[in-house]
Amino acid sequence: MTTRVRRAAAYAAVSTLALAAPVLGWATAAAFGALAVGALAVTDGPLFEWFARPADRQEGRLHGLAAFSFAATGIALLSAFAGLPTHVLVASVVVVGYGNLAQQIAWEFDAEAILRTGAFVGGGLLAGVAGQVVALVADGTPVSPALPKIVFLAASGALLAGLLRSVLFARDDPLVMLSVAFLLWLFADLTVVVTVEAVAVAIAVTALFGYISWRLDTASIPGMMTGALLAMLTIVLGGYGWFAVLISFFGIGSLSTKFRYEEKAERGVAEDNEGARGSGNVLGNAAVALVAVLAYAARGRLPIPGEIFLFAFAGSIATAMSDTLSSEIGGVFDKPRLITTLERVEPGTDGGVTWQGEVAGIAGAAVVAGIAALLFDPVGTTGAIVIVLAGAGGMTADSLLGATLEGDRLGNQSVNFLATLTGALVGAGLAVVALP
Template sequence: MTSTVRRAAAFTLVGSLALLVPVVATVDDPAYATVAAAGPFLAAAAFALTVSDDGVAFELFARPGDHRDGKLYGLAGFALAAAGLAILTVGFGMPDHVYVATVLLVAVGNLGTQVTRLWTAERVLATAGFVTAGFVGAAAGQLVTVQVTGDVTGMPTIAFLAASGALTAALLRAVLFQRDDPLVMAVVGILLWLFSSFPLDITTTRIAVALAVTIVLGYVSYALETASLPGMLTGVLLGLLTIVLGDYGWFAMLIAFFGIGGLAAKYRYDEKADRGIAEENEGARGSSNVLANSLVALVAVLAAAASPEFGLPDRLFLFAFAGAVAAALADTLSSEIGGLFDNPRLVTSFRVVEPGTDGAVTWQGELAGLAGAGIIAGIALVGFESIQPPGAAVVVAAGVVGMTVDSLLGATIEGWLCGNQGVNLLATLAAAIAGGVLAVALGLTAL
């Protein structure tokens, strides 16, 4: 067993202290319960900051930076984050099983990463090891917790929380610092707490299909180099949330954007590179690109899942989601196809400018963008009985609004107030608002 595997196993043992929290959380005395829940982790943090740097214990837990500092800051940060979440659980209502899942998925996931690295240094496989082990640890921890507390949380919900938590943690580790466990733990804990508050009715079939489809499509996108590792993780997480919190029709629209948009970025790539308009990384989408084009749609999915709590129709958010995705695909096709043609014109003055100029459009690109919006509208029309031809027209209109806003912002504020990703985000937001407003105005949904 290598030192890295031993260290990860030791962290897992510390993380298993989280299983004490569901037991002490049932104590009637809040002060005692809080101390008992956070106490073991606070003791672990105190140990990490006071242990001698020349002993066996230090060598067992020390990360590379700890040797330089002479303190087990990695263990201290991990333990303090777990203690903080324990206080949220006992004092502020974070569900016990969410807390246990969060701590164990980070600890066991790290162990899975190190075990995988015994056989391969391939980054994507090491990440798969983290997600798989984190999922198993989070699911097992939740199963133990619900048995101890008598919670009625079902296995499909447990699997959903474990999978979404493991993917979120893997994404954060990929785009931030590999060893920033306290931040990862805090973000994942809050996110799973939010998900657990939704009125979810997840079936075994739905979660099984969601896991299978999104993982396969995520790997395909990475293998075909249409997405970087962070981009692939972002897409897989969005796909999982869309299927579980939305429906298969929601996912079909999202995957159409990912698939068609990714292929469009690869289309005649060398020619676009010669023109200076090609995407970086040979067209592979990174996490920032994926999130900029999909964040508004994700918020719409979450809002639809939470809509019963606020007395709002989920159909309103369906139009917002479809409009945002239509705008994202329309803008992508407009840029990737339109950029191949000469004599683009600035959208604000119609003056002929160089290809690749922010805010420049061609009529070929506009037609391609319109077709992209039409594709999303067609999927919505087929996938949802509630969206009839007038609803599909709203989706197309919202997509065109978003594509136009993207061009206008590109010609006016891009480069000095915000970058390309910010413009994409604002354009999809405009499209989502347009989709919801048009649907309400035409009587297709209530407000």
């Protein structure tokens, strides 16, 4: 057993302490807290050798173990005094502990980065399911009716943890653990019906979707993980129709990035990393859509009809599609004009547009609108027109922001977010006005 695997196994063993939460209650926080304080007192010996990370060896203290245990302490306190469910506490801690162990074991076999990330997610998923089952049994809660939601929470937590670990360091485990805890707390509180079929399909589809996007170099590993998490949440919390709208953007948008890529690279208007999109790019285009899905899942608690969130979702995706196609297609044509003054500018200038790009953008919004009209009864012809207008409006907002604020005040991802937010608001607003 190598040092890395042995260390990961030791941390996994510590995370197993969370299984005692149903019995110990608030004392679980005290146990993790005592472990954290005790870790700071260890400076050498067998325990130090088991748990020490490279940075700990330089500093002579088990700061990594202390931080890991303090994060678990905080989550245990939320469980004891703030209403965080016990099974969420257990899942949040063991997903990180055993996900790390599975990843380190995969590393021993010289697995590719994608396989190491997959091992983390797989190990975290299995540990999250097992931990929640143990917690519910200890609480006397029937497991069978809750099993679909248990698997959904474990899969969501494992995907988020895998995503964060792909962009952070091992010493950031406390941040990963706390992020997973808050996400799962939110999902556990949603009164959404989760079925075995939906969860099984979501896991299979997201695994396939993530692998294909990585293999085709349309997304980096963080970008792939972000897209996989968004896909799973969209399928489970929205439905297959919502996922079809989302995947239309990822599929067509990714292909458009590869369209005449070498030519765009020579002109200086191509995406970096050979078109592979990172997590920031994915979130910039899809964060608003994710919020719309979450709002739709919580519609029973909000004084807004669920259909409004559907149009906000479709409007944001139509904007993302329009903006991507207008940039990727329009980027191969000469003589762009600045949208604010109509003066000719160099290709790649923020806020520069071509008529070919505008046509491509509107066509992209029409594709999203057509899919939505086909799959959702509330949309229809009028709703499809609303979605096209939302996409065109968001695309225009993106160009205006690019011409006025991008660069000195806003980055590209912020502009994408604001543009998709505009598309969502236009879609929802027009739906309220134009639809019965």
